[in-house]
Amino acid sequence: MSLVRASQYLRFFSAVCAAAFVASCGYRPAHFAGRPPVLSEDDEQPIALPRRGAFIPELHDASVYVRRELVNALEPRRPGEAKDVNALDEVPASSWFRRAAQVDKPLLGYKREGPPATPFTVTSDAPTSESPNARVILDARGRSYELVPDEPDRRGMRSGAGAAASRLLYAIGYRTAEVHVVTDEGGARFLATRWPPGEDLGPTPIASLRDDDPNDRIEHRDRRSLRALELAAAWLDLVRLPPRMLRDVYVGPNGEGHVEHMLVGIDGALGVTRYDAALAWLHDRDREDSNFFARLFGLGLSPKRAAYPPDTRNPSLGLYDEFVALGSFSVSPPFEPADRMRAGDAYWMAKRIASIPQRVLGRAVISTRLPPLAQHALLGLLAARRAQVVAWGYDQVSPLEPGLVSPPNEERGYPARVQLVDLAVATGMASSERASYGAKFSDSEGRVIGRVAGLRAKNAVVRVEFPEASRCSDYLVVQVTALRGGRALPHPVELHLQRRAGELALVGVRHD
Amino acid sequence: MALAPAPCFAADGPPDVSGIERRGRAAGESMSQVAEALAFVPRNVIDYAFRGTELAALLITERQLVPRFRDLLSQPNAELLFFPTLFAETGNPLSVGARMIFNSPHLATSQRVGFGGKHQVEAESRVVVKGRVGKLPSVLSLELSYLLQDNLEFHGIGLVPSSDSRNRFITGTDYTFGYYTERRTRALASGGIRLHDNVELLLSSSAYRRALSNTNSREAESVDAVFEHDSVPGLAAPAGFVAYAELAARFDSRAIRTRPAPGWQLEAYAGGARGLATSNAAFVRVGARASVGMPIYRASNILAMRLAVDTITAAETRALSFAELVHFPEFRGYDTRRDEVGVLGSLDYTWVLTPALGARIFIDGVTVAPSLGDIGFEQLLKMRFAGGFGLDAFAGSSTIASIGMSASGDGLRLVASFSAPQRNGDRQHRD
Structure with a gap:
């Protein structure tokens, strides 16, 4: 190629880049189609029994520790929106995430088969739990369960944690294996997990889709339910999330069933893994520095940190602290979808966690069958941590939920408006005196047609009146920003309204 | 607004759950789009390289290729492993290959x-039969190998070739070394017996x-262009087969023998060679x-010291090929010095970064001489050192x-x- 032609190509390329740059400079809102929101992914269509996926730990480690780090480092843009989110910024029901049949009874349907029926037969199958003493049994009905005993000097710690955490994740909406605390004739406690409830297909692939499941069509790392799982894990202190804990199960007769994606082996939650790690640390004579660079540059000679016997006030509880360090919490091994969690995903999870009624927390705690004092302590810890997680999630966006959209009322003299509930104020996590709101109105192309500031909430409800200019718009975008003490929260809630039969109707919501 | 569910199942592609018919665009997104475009190729190359490897490995595993091959060989307890290999070194072409x-x-x-x-080819095939002699574990190994290496460097003989009278550099040459090609074919049989655990x-x-010859690809820098013709023993000489037999004894008290570990290793060997047919080597x-190796502060920090002495002595007055x-x-x-005696000392310090990754710093010192008696203080002062990470x-x-x-x-x-x-038991593999 001659130099002249090369320079022509260069100029052409520069012109295209410049045109693209100019064309893409300004804000332009998304445009919702105005269809009713999707409430179910409809991904439970009958399929043939998929093969059991092979899992190669070395490949997984290379993927999460090397590929993931390199690819993330070369990703200059923030991750795109989660792809399993409907027009109302909610996650529809799917084989990944269930929506409770009754909102106030999120544990409805948890108990499917109940505890194992005696007598048991121990099998040689490998358990999914990391506990070295876990065993797989068949009960008197021929159902398969995993039994995980408690540590001898920590009666109830592991079994209680598994029972409570499984129910709480189920109450959030995850599909969890059913677990019960059982005791043998000698009074020894076990965590009994009904597993598998169908055909176990192995660990859920995180970085790819299942090519043998036509229902599996949304990239797993772009599922909000997985992106935001780390926040639920922070609440329950589920610090280990190895691939064996997310598993695919084929449910139903061959050819008529479908794949469900389940959480199993959660007995390390509520500080149990931290207790195990503290014990291992105590017995570790090397006590390596946890910081990679300190190890690298310290030539392995960095001082050994002190170790003390792990202890809690109650031996039936793990090292489950009442404070959550949300800024530094992460699961191990790295969970790729969590890298892609956006503010809206965190807010959604905070809402899910906040929506669990207190009595459901109580039921989960009762299922641990711990002594009353331990139950009281655990309930207090769960509530304290929940408040922190929810408050943090609500701080990531403007935590406003749209309510009624009212047409203009000539008699009372107010224009068309929308009401929003400030969830942080409504739940007492933010003071209404310090809360104020601003709104920006634009048309479908992002042209600003009005602004309003200094709005106040009354009983946590903010009324945003539409400007006169909105009468001419068939599509109106309202961005409402919450301020705390005059400081704006990171992302406004964006409401999309479409004119139908002369009135504006809500067709879409986004929180980041 | 009615909340009747909308259908979302699409025949192809991901389902439309979002209800969005036109994507939005944030203000100032264009800059990140430019950055995105710049990073697009390297990011996707890395991503798909990993995914491709993962997919291939999973396919091999899931399609049961290994068990099928195992069944074919009627060895139910056997394992079949396939490894890609890669070797890259400053100044040499990248070598890629495979090992099964x-x-x-x-x-x-x-x-x-x-x-x-x-001009850089290597092939090796081995068969190892494992058994027992009496109650002692033993192995018998047969191997055929072929190695072709081009652009190898010959710097002359001795620690300081330029001042060693055994080297005859062409007067006025600008070069201090010449390039040559080596083509080696070898059949090797070895037997080993474990007398004790260690x-x-x-x-x-x-x-x-x-077969040693002047390099073809760099004729102007070949050995013959740097050294006087016929002054380099073994170069361009008719290559005949040489038979070599060696006895080695080894003591190894390390618990783990394939990565740094505390313990002692002692090894001694002696062997003799004689030319066959056209070769007069002896x-x-x-x-x-x-x-x-000893632990320092932590069990996983290993300080290892090593000393190696190798000698070769020609029988009678026959010339030794370089x-x-x-x-x-x-x-x-750079391993560029050679002579009849050599001493290598090294100090390695290794420590663990993660369970799958370790770091090391090291220093090596090497010297060569015509005989052991020549390795004195003065010679040691001229030792060649290399240190690194x-x-x-x-x-x-x-x-x-x-x-x-x-x-x-x-x-x-x-x-x-x-x-x-590689766990080659015999010492000859290091040659």
């Missing part, structure tokens, strides 16, 4: 090929042929190695990849390798 290992309780085979260009006795015998090799002279491929600087990747207790950098008087040397661990 079949391992069963009584029989193991290994096939290895490496390719670094038209003691092994190895007897190996090989017949090999080393020489004796004697040598010893000793190393000790390719047979002692040199040290283990020296982590490296990272080793482990799979279980074996090292599967390493990357390292060393600095020496000859310059920087970078080495990267990825391969399956």
Whole structure:
């Protein structure tokens, strides 16, 4: 190629880049189609029994520790929106995430088969739990369960944690294996997990889709339910999330069933893994520095940190602290979808966690069958941590939920408006005196047609009146920003309204 | 607004859950789009390289290729492993290849090929039969190998070739070394017996042929262009087969033998060679190695010291081919000196970064001389040193990849390798 032609190509390329740059400079809102929101992914269509996926730990480690780090480092843009989110910024029901049949009874349907029926037969199958003493049994009905005993000097710690955490994740909406605390004739406690409830297909692939499941069509790392799982894990202190804990199960007769994606082996939650790690640390004579660079540059000679016997006030509880360090919490091994969690995903999870009624927390705690004092302590810890997680999630966006959209009322003299509930104020996590709101109105192309500031909430409800200019718009975008003490929260809630039969109707919501 | 569910199942592609018919655009997004465009290619190359490898490995595993091949060989307890190999070094072409290992309780085979260009080829095939002599574990190994290496450097003989009278440089040459090509074919049989948990006795015998010639690709810098014609023993001489037999004894008290670990290693060997047919080679090799590894502060920090002495002595007055002279491929600087006696000392300090990754710093010192008596204080002062840093990747207790950098008087040397661990019992594999 001659130099002249090369320079022509260069100029052409520069012109295209410049045109693209100019064309893409300004804000332009998304445009919702105005269809009713999707409430179910409809991904439970009958399929043939998929093969059991092979899992190669070395490949997984290379993927999460090397590929993931390199690819993330070369990703200059923030991750795109989660792809399993409907027009109302909610996650529809799917084989990944269930929506409770009754909102106030999120544990409805948890108990499917109940505890194992005696007598048991121990099998040689490998358990999914990391506990070295876990065993797989068949009960008197021929159902398969995993039994995980408690540590001898920590009666109830592991079994209680598994029972409570499984129910709480189920109450959030995850599909969890059913677990019960059982005791043998000698009074020894076990965590009994009904597993598998169908055909176990192995660990859920995180970085790819299942090519043998036509229902599996949304990239797993772009599922909000997985992106935001780390926040639920922070609440329950589920610090280990190895691939064996997310598993695919084929449910139903061959050819008529479908794949469900389940959480199993959660007995390390509520500080149990931290207790195990503290014990291992105590017995570790090397006590390596946890910081990679300190190890690298310290030539392995960095001082050994002190170790003390792990202890809690109650031996039936793990090292489950009442404070959550949300800024530094992460699961191990790295969970790729969590890298892609956006503010809206965190807010959604905070809402899910906040929506669990207190009595459901109580039921989960009762299922641990711990002594009353331990139950009281655990309930207090769960509530304290929940408040922190929810408050943090609500701080990531403007935590406003749209309510009624009212047409203009000539008699009372107010224009068309929308009401929003400030969830942080409504739940007492933010003071209404310090809360104020601003709104920006634009048309479908992002042209600003009005602004309003200094709005106040009354009983946590903010009324945003539409400007006169909105009468001419068939599509109106309202961005409402919450301020705390005059400081704006990171992302406004964006409401999309479409004119139908002369009135504006809500067709879409986004929180980041 | 009615909340009747909308259908979302689409025949192809992901379902439309969002209800969005036109994507939005944030203000100032164009800058991140430019950055995105710049990073697009490297990001996707890395992403798909990993995913492709993962997919291939899963396909091999899920499609049961290994068990099927195992069944074909009627060895139900056997394992078949396939490793890609890669070796890169400063100044040499990248060599890529593959190694396939079949391992069963009584029989193991290994096939290895490496390719670094038209003049850089390596192939090796081994069969190992495992058994017992009485109650003692033993192995018998048969091997055929072929090695073609071009652009090898010959710097002359001795520690300081320019002042060594055995070297006859062409007067006025600008070069201090010349390039040559080596083509080696070898058949090797070896037997080993473990007398005790830590003691092994190895007897190996090989017949090999080393053809050495001036390099074709760099004629102006070939050995003949730097050294006087016919002054370099073994170069361009008719290559005949040489038979070599060697007895080696080894003591190894380390609990783990494929990665740094505390313990002692002692090894001594002696062997004799005689030319077959057209070759008149006749020489004796004697040598010893000793190393000790000890934990420093933490059990995983290992300080290892090693001393190796190799000698070769020609029988009667026959000339030794320069390719047979002692040199040290283990020296982590540039291995450019050779003579009849060589001493290598090294100090390694290794520590653990993660369970699968270790780091090392090291210093090597090497010297060569015409005889052991010549290795005196003055000779030691002229030792060649190389020091550097490296990272080793482990799979279980074996090292599967390493990357390292060393600095020496000859310059920087970078080495990267990825391969399956080799556990060759006999010493001849180091030649």
